[in-house]
Amino acid sequence: MTRALTLTPLPAIPEVRPGDDLAALVQRGLDAAGLTLRDHDILVLAQKVVSKAEGRFARLEDVTPSERARELARRTHKDPRLVELILRESREVLRAVPGVLIVEHRLGFVCANAGIDRSNVPPQAEPGQWVLLLPVDPDASAARLRAALEAASGARLGVLIIDSHGRAWRLGTVGMTIGLSGLPALVDLRGRADRHGYVLRVTQVAVADELAAAASLMMGQAAEGTPIVHVRGFPYPLAEGRLADLLRPRERDLFR
């Protein structure tokens, strides 16, 4: 039996504005793609659309940088007001060198610039330089969207919110989970026997991150990209995963 995984980027997603109904946007994209939701389908959303719908904009002109922000801005050659916002969104600074500011985000993952985005932020009614912060609680954002889509469709669904992260050791960004609802984050294969009867010792697979990467591939990154991808054929049972499942405890992390 061959079951395929199919990822369909949803067309016709307009620019998202604060207060927009994400479930309605998803439905519009599904309609344009000719898709009807079924049990076990997953919707993957780029962080940007969720953050924009939640109004997570900040205006640099409104930010007064602290002394610590000014000092880090000098070290990293970044705008001190942007660095102030990054610090407010972070628990800890891991690295600060020219052009690079790597932090532990308040949500617990490690990323550059606390995920704050200056590109693709639309001009607001008020003039100024705007940036976009990550959603306040992406697991909760995913759960709300899932509930709305499940109520409308009657199907059991998963929702995954992703962002593009750089990595240690390797070049290039990959899509990474920042929030989820209704699908597993990790699948634990420890203790299962392989086909020669050996017991696999450590095989916890980050299936949500694998799906995040897959969906990111189909989103593109610039003008022609689409921020919502429909997934059919996820090969594991749906379950209640959380972002926290994917976060390596600090005391077990050898690369801080």
Added chain:
Amino acid sequence: MTRALTLTPLPAIPEVRPGDDLAALVQRGLDAAGLTLRDHDILVLAQKVVSKAEGRFARLEDVTPSERARELARRTHKDPRLVELILRESREVLRAVPGVLIVEHRLGFVCANAGIDRSNVPPQAEPGQWVLLLPVDPDASAARLRAALEAASGARLGVLIIDSHGRAWRLGTVGMTIGLSGLPALVDLRGRADRHGYVLRVTQVAVADELAAAASLMMGQAAEGTPIVHVRGFPYPLAEGRLADLLRPRERDLFR
């Protein structure tokens, strides 16, 4: 226009033995799945099948550990003979603590245990404890398989060889590129304008790693898994990528 990405795990792949013809194995799986190769299709193979076909087995009984291997074995609680093989396959040890040995592999990427695998290694004709090393040159392995499949099919193809790696900061393994031929490793979106006219400053996307993660999701990890996945709908032009494209230069790596 909606173009979907479809990943189909190929059924009917038997246990692979040294000297097996990988192109014939792939063809057998494609036939079983009812697929015919077309231009722009990509085949993704788990490292294990490539290594087995190339006969990359080693027997622990044949290995004499060096003093350095014995010392690292004490620190990591690992078999000194296994540690000796890991050192022979590595350029540098990054971390060694109980249960964990992280190295820079001679191929240039950072991974645990130099990618040497003790699970799912079949019993050989000779008794003993066998392990499986990574292919000697996975880019070359991918190029050879691609040439054979292109010659047989007449289609322009990509071949990607992947392994499961742990990550800094996050739990769980994800599929990662260890060799490729005929598809890009990185796609450089730097300098393109987003839809508001901002110029994206740094957006190099590790598309091969995103595809590696996607395919890994469909391979599973244990008895029921399949090691070869067919991909249709890769959203970028095919190009000549190399593993080296994905490796962050040591001097630009802040997390060593």
